[in-house]
Amino acid sequence: MTEKTAKLTLGDLEIDLPVLSPTVGPDVIDITKLYAQGKVFTYDPGFTSTAACDSTITFIDGGKGELLHRGYPIDQLAEKSHYLEVCYLLLYGELPSASELEEFEATITRHTMLHEQMVNFFRGFRRDAHPMAIMVGVVGAMSAFYHDSTDIADERQREIASHRLIAKMPTIAAWAYKYSIGQPFIYPRNDLDYASNFLRMCFSVPAEDYQVNPILSRAMDRIFTLHADHEQNASTSTVRLASSSGANPFACIAAGIACLWGPAHGGANQACLEMLEEIGTVDRIPEFIARAKDKNDPFRLMGFGHRVYKNFDPRAKVMKQSADEVLDLLGIEDNPKLQVAKELEKQALEDPYFAEKKLFPNVDFYSGIILEAMGFPTSMFTPIFALARTVGWISQWKEQISDPKLKIGRPRQLYMGENTREYIDIENR
Secondary structure, three states, X not given: OOOEEEEEEEOOEEEEEEEEOOOOOXXXXXXXXXXXXXXXXXXXXXXXXXXXXXXXXXEEEOOOOEEEEOOEEHHHHHHHOOHHHHHHHHHHOOOOOHHHHHHHHHHHHHOOOOOOOHHHHHOOOOOOOOHHHHHHHHHHHHHHHOHHHOOOOOHHHHHHHHHHHHHHHHHHHHHHHHHHHOOOOOOOOOOOOHHHHHHHHHHOEOOEOOOOOHHHHHHHHHHHHHOOOOOOOHHHHHHHHHHOOOOOHHHHHHHHHHHHOOOOOOOHHHXXXXXXXXXXXXXXXXXXXXXXXOOOOOOOOOOEOOOOOOOOOXXXXXXXXXXXXXXXXXXXXXXXXXXXXXXXXXXXXXXXXXXXXXXXXXXXXXXXXXXXXXXXXXXXXXXXXXXXXXXHHHHXXXXXXXXXXXXXXXXXXXXXXXXXXXXXXXXXX
């Protein structure tokens, strides 16, 4: 970080504020002493112009359509790597050697089972409980079952908690799904890889085992990889804010899951499928494209464009490849939503309006298609997102806990309420 200053004038007062230069990205004005020196705060709803932390994990350049994990482009990781290797990279900062990866995968595999008493916890939910509601409750309750990994001051306990969360989240998500459809829980198997284990726990039944197709397993692994971390988004910021109070890791990740549940965050791919269902048939696509172009119509195409990526979503290209492979394997003849999705993608990409506005299909559009084709209901889309994002949350949590500058989060406010008033006795009101 280089030494520069920005000058702020407040009436007769001039304040010099340090300007920090990151490795990549725009410079940042350090306002940590602004209140002490000028008795003023900044006002930034949504924190869209505020850096709340420094981090070495993930970098996004929305203008260039760039997403880096520890410096590695996401498209390279999705093409050449796999989810658990990316987990190692996010957690430890470097790609593992062959022996390090083997040891890490073995550790994660050995932690995939849940404490048997947690079965009773699942069964305490209503039979029609949403899988995300179950995940928030179960992950938060892990601190009641795993007392040996809640001391955040103990580096070894932090490590164990990290491994447990990454390992057990597929089991929790799969069991939440099984419970919601009234089927028996399927236990993990140590001879399957991470993605295959998850698919089997979701779709196998005691009467008939589920044979995992490698194309589907690879597609699921890519969904995990492409959603592993995404800088300081709402759920990650929630995890960091919760952890700043010293809360245990399970509580912090449960807070992140709760935030992800919001339809403006983790529900985007579900919204895509609901839109495809609304369109209904291929012949109605031109009608909805016309509506998307109409400035006076509130309708918009879900899964096209991205708040962060102003050019293209770097994750979408890889996800499109997986979507094509999955649809070639499973077909779309009997699924109207997938037929609409393929034709909508074709027509939108051929329409100059969408190219000019840079409204390209994003990762949510393709991941929704893949999950629909695999047989997941839309209620499972966000739990799968939470499963994938757990490693990002944990990596950010670990980084923050070890930061010597850590302070409890305490945003300021622009107060617009009443000034001091005298209390009026009830008989005089």
